[in-house]
Amino acid sequence: MHFDDGQTKALNGVDLEIGAGEFVAIVGPSGSGKSSLLNVIGTLDAPSSGELTFQEQAYSKIRDASLFRRENIGFIFQSFHLIPTLSALDNVVVPTIGCAGSESEFRARAEDLLIQLGLRERLHHFPNKLSGGERQRVAIARALINRPRMILADEPTGSLDSVNATQVLDILSNIAKQEGLTLIMVTHDATVSARADRIVKMRDGKIENTHGATS
Amino acid sequence: MNLFRFALDNLYRRPARSMLTISAIALGIAAVVALTSIAWGFEASWQKANDARGTDLIVTRIASENTMPSPFRSEKVQQTLEAMPQVKEVVGLLSEMLTVSEDSPPVFVFGWVYGSYLWDHLKLMDGRWPNERMEQVVVIGSLASEMLHKKTGDHVEIEGANFEIVGIFESSAVVENGALLMTLDQAQKITDKPGKVNVLNIKVDANASEADMNAIKAQVRQALPGFVAITSGELVRKNAVVRLSKAMSNATILVASLVGALVVFNTMLMSISERTREIGVLLALGWQRSTIIKLIVSESIILSLVGGAVGILIGVGITWGLEHIELMRGKIDAIFSLPFFFAVLGLSVLLGILGGLYPAVKAARLLPSNALRHE
Amino acid sequence: MNIRILLILFTYLFFAEAHSAEQEAHSIAAMMQQAKYSNGFEARLNISVTKANGAQAFPLKLAVIGQVAADKQRVVIRGISPDWVREQYFAVEQLQDGRIKAVQYQTAKMAEFSPFDVNAKLLESNLVAWDMLSPWWGWPTQIFAGRGYINGRDCINIRSINNNKNAAIREVESCVDQQAKVSLKTRLFGAQQQLLRMTTVVKLMAKGEEGAMIAKKLTIQEAGKMRTEIEVYAGDDQYQVSPETFAALDRPTS
Numbered sequence: 141m142h143f144d145d146g147q148t149k150a151l152n153g154v155d156l157e158i159g160a161g162e163f164v165a166i167v168g169p170s171g172s173g174k175s176s177l178l179n180v181i182g183t184l185d186a187p188s189s190g191e192l193t194f195q196e197q198a199y200s201k202i203r204d205a206s207l208f209r210r211e212n213i214g215f216i217f218q219s220f221h222l223i224p225t226l227s228a229l230d231n232v233v234v235p236t237i238g239c240a241g242s243e244s245e246f247r248a249r250a251e252d253l254l255i256q257l258g259l260r261e262r263l264h265h266f267p268n269k270l271s272g273g274e275r276q277r278v279a280i281a282r283a284l285i286n287r288p289r290m291i292l293a294d295e296p297t298g299s300l301d302s303v304n305a306t307q308v309l310d311i312l313s314n315i316a317k318q319e320g321l322t323l324i325m326v327t328h329d330a331t332v333s334a335r336a337d338r339i340v341k342m343r344d345g346k347i348e349n350t351h352g353a354t355s
Numbered sequence: 356m357n358l359f360r361f362a363l364d365n366l367y368r369r370p371a372r373s374m375l376t377i378s379a380i381a382l383g384i385a386a387v388v389a390l391t392s393i394a395w396g397f398e399a400s401w402q403k404a405n406d407a408r409g410t411d412l413i414v415t416r417i418a419s420e421n422t423m424p425s426p427f428r429s430e431k432v433q434q435t436l437e438a439m440p441q442v443k444e445v446v447g448l449l450s451e452m453l454t455v456s457e458d459s460p461p462v463f464v465f466g467w468v469y470g471s472y473l474w475d476h477l478k479l480m481d482g483r484w485p486n487e488r489m490e491q492v493v494v495i496g497s498l499a500s501e502m503l504h505k506k507t508g509d510h511v512e513i514e515g516a517n518f519e520i521v522g523i524f525e526s527s528a529v530v531e532n533g534a535l536l537m538t539l540d541q542a543q544k545i546t547d548k549p550g551k552v553n554v555l556n557i558k559v560d561a562n563a564s565e566a567d568m569n570a571i572k573a574q575v576r577q578a579l580p581g582f583v584a585i586t587s588g589e590l591v592r593k594n595a596v597v598r599l600s601k602a603m604s605n606a607t608i609l610v611a612s613l614v615g616a617l618v619v620f621n622t623m624l625m626s627i628s629e630r631t632r633e634i635g636v637l638l639a640l641g642w643q644r645s646t647i648i649k650l651i652v653s654e655s656i657i658l659s660l661v662g663g664a665v666g667i668l669i670g671v672g673i674t675w676g677l678e679h680i681e682l683m684r685g686k687i688d689a690i691f692s693l694p695f696f697f698a699v700l701g702l703s704v705l706l707g708i709l710g711g712l713y714p715a716v717k718a719a720r721l722l723p724s725n726a727l728r729h730e
Numbered sequence: 731m732n733i734r735i736l737l738i739l740f741t742y743l744f745f746a747e748a749h750s751a752e753q754e755a756h757s758i759a760a761m762m763q764q765a766k767y768s769n770g771f772e773a774r775l776n777i778s779v780t781k782a783n784g785a786q787a788f789p790l791k792l793a794v795i796g797q798v799a800a801d802k803q804r805v806v807i808r809g810i811s812p813d814w815v816r817e818q819y820f821a822v823e824q825l826q827d828g829r830i831k832a833v834q835y836q837t838a839k840m841a842e843f844s845p846f847d848v849n850a851k852l853l854e855s856n857l858v859a860w861d862m863l864s865p866w867w868g869w870p871t872q873i874f875a876g877r878g879y880i881n882g883r884d885c886i887n888i889r890s891i892n893n894n895k896n897a898a899i900r901e902v903e904s905c906v907d908q909q910a911k912v913s914l915k916t917r918l919f920g921a922q923q924q925l926l927r928m929t930t931v932v933k934l935m936a937k938g939e940e941g942a943m944i945a946k947k948l949t950i951q952e953a954g955k956m957r958t959e960i961e962v963y964a965g966d967d968q969y970q971v972s973p974e975t976f977a978a979l980d981r982p983t984s
Binding site: 179182184185204206207209210211213215217221223225226229230233234235237238243247282283286 | 356357358361364365367368632633636637638639640641642643644645646649722723724727
Binding site: 426428461514548551 | 772810816963966968
């Protein structure tokens with residue numbers, strides 16, 4: 141596919157297939173188009189030409205992008221993007237606002253997720269009272285609250301020290317394996333990409349090569 | 356955590372800005388409440404006076420923009436009215452606005468037919484009523500007694516004639532409470548208007564219907580050219596001062612609404628511009644565009660509703676204060692009704708919606724990828 | 731040839747304009763006389779006088795009762811309060827031929843009639859009975875003196891010249907509001923062209939029909955000295971004139 145963000149051809153002929161439950165790392169120098177690829181997969185941007193499908197469903201035929209995102213995708217960002225004036229628990233619940241379903245159920249699930257991620261003591265803390273690693277774990281819980289099919293993570297360990305980075309990476313890959321989620325991660329850290337099932341190398345908007353654990 | 360709490364939280368984030376916005380709306384709403392209550396209150400107090408007296412219709416000379424319609428000889432007009440069907444009783448009165456004391460503003464002086472039903476609804480607090488038609492005495496309302504610093508037994512000079520105050524009364528109508536009351540004969544004497552009244556009060560039969568009243572009005576138009584039969588409220592409605600204050604209150608409603616909506620508009624626009632990245636995150640997390648709109652509009656409605664409520668309190672305070680100024684005492688009876696307050700709150704909500712709509716739609720139309728790159 | 735015709739035309743137009751201005755002045759004077767016609771009216775006035783030294787006198791209340799027709803004009807001033815003015819009456823009358831009669835008396839019982847000077851100041855204020863008759867509208871010489879603008883209203887300046895060389899007032903200049911039929915500013919000049927007093931209308935009120943108005947508040951200023959402020963607080967434009975109202979004027983002059 142192609143994706144033109146108006147200034148440059150961010151993606152210039154990308155052809156990629158990702159299997160369900162795969163852990164794919166997308167690597168490459170800055171400007172290689174890896175973030176753009178993630179955005180397009182995450183429906184945050186639309187390709188200028190080309191086709192995307194997700195489980196037989198064509199992206200171009202999606203009526204309500206938000207609904208699609210909510211049901212299928214969970215995002216994790218490098219700078220966490222938590223809402224500073226909400227507690228950890230409230231942050232996790234945020235994606236459920238406006239959905240059908242009981243508030244208390246969502247709240248219970250949020251609590252479960254946070255406890256699962258080792259944040260039992262931090263449920264009501266505000267982000268400024270949490271460490272970097274803790275914040276990213278809150279973000280992971282938030283990404284999981286609506287039971288997505290895939291997690292898109294843009295440099296999730298970029299702002300963390302090595303100890304926390306490893307911890308977060310462990311959590312992510314374990315949960316992905318556990319729930320059968322597809323995990324697509326953009327990273328420039330080789331130790332991170334080494335954990336993936338498949339590595340996709342990008343340069344100048346094209347896929348240079350891929351190699352995976354299985355190949 | 357739900358949309359409402361989230362909206363509230365967002366407003367708490369910028370307390371100074373939220374307070375400023377609420378204050379601006381509150382001031383506008385306060386002005387609306389004060390002016391509207393006074394404008395309608397003036398009319399209501401006269402209507403109340405008539406209702407309290409038990410008068411159904413009043414007959415006066417047409418086309419008078421002054422508070423008091425011009426006086427006329429009552430004999431023929433009264434006879435014509437008494438002959439009309441469903442008319443039970445016709446009683447004349449004379450009213451003037453006169454200065455009776457050097458250090459007080461002018462007061463209402465009423466002359467009512469001695470022994471007529473007009474006196475029935477008053478409550479005598481002290482002293483006595485006039486004993487007969489020509490007695491040169493006056494009874495004063497409790498408010499008038501306060502304003503003039505006079506009590507039973509004191510004397511007051513009205514148009515050069517010395518009147519003894521023989522009693523103090525209380526009335527449910529503010530206008531009467533601040534007035535001096537004497538017999539019609541005495542009022543005619545001191546104003547040199549023998550046989551004249553400026554208003555004829557009509558009491559209709561108990562079983563008279565709305566249609567019967569309209570029939571009387573029509574008959575008066577026909578049989579008495581230059582005269583009109585109206586309810587007291589309608590009379591005051593025509594008065595130039597009342598029309599002016601109503602026009603002012605309408606203008607204030609318009610201006611305050613515009614200003615209120617603009618203030619909310621500006622605040623919300625600033626707010627979403629600062630939260631661009633956050634809105635991008637919300638969209639990425641799966642928030643629907645309609646939910647974003649609901650969030651922003653909720654925030655603006657909360658602001659305007661709180662502003663409206665505060666404004667109502669301030670407005671009531673202002674009106675209460677005005678009612679107690681020397682000049683205004685006994686003249687206005689501001690009316691505050693629950694439906695009115697609900698209407699004002701409804702207006703506030705409308706302001707919030709109008710002001711917040713464009714910023715809400717603007718926020719909802721952000722492209723998540725661009726928004727995330729912001730800042 | 732052409733220039734001469736133009737000159738004649740201009741001269742004609744000039745005099746025609748002047749003549750029509752003359753006519754306008756006279757018709758305005760006539761209008762002002764007719765505007766006063768009444769079968770009977772009463773006005774109650776609050777009078778406050780500020781003396782030359784700035785001191786405020788105690789406010790007076792007066793009633794002014796009038797009856798005005800083409801052939802006869804009568805006005806009675808009655809004191810209401812305070813005590814020292816009460817029951818004092820000043821009655822004046824002007825007939826069509828210009829003769830003026832002025833009688834004052836003390837009580838309603840009408841004893842002790844005596845004439846008074848119609849040009850004199852009444853009750854220690856600037857009120858002058860002669861002014862109330864506004865006789866200048868009946869003088870033969872009325873001159874158009876341009877347009878004016880007072881208190882937001884347009885008015886026309888009319889100079890009325892007295893042909894009686896012995897009278898106290900020789901000339902009166904009024905600025906007449908044609909719509910309201912009221913002179914917004916009236917200046918009275920004496921024998922040496924000196925300004926004796928000026929009456930200014932501060933506030934107008936509707937009289938009932940078609941734009942005609944009467945003064946609600948006036949100020950009379952005596953050049954450099956006393957000032958009188960008058961406010962009309964009540965009245966009756968259909969006053970019931972009784973045989974007693976002007977009886978003092980009907981008595982044969984002694």
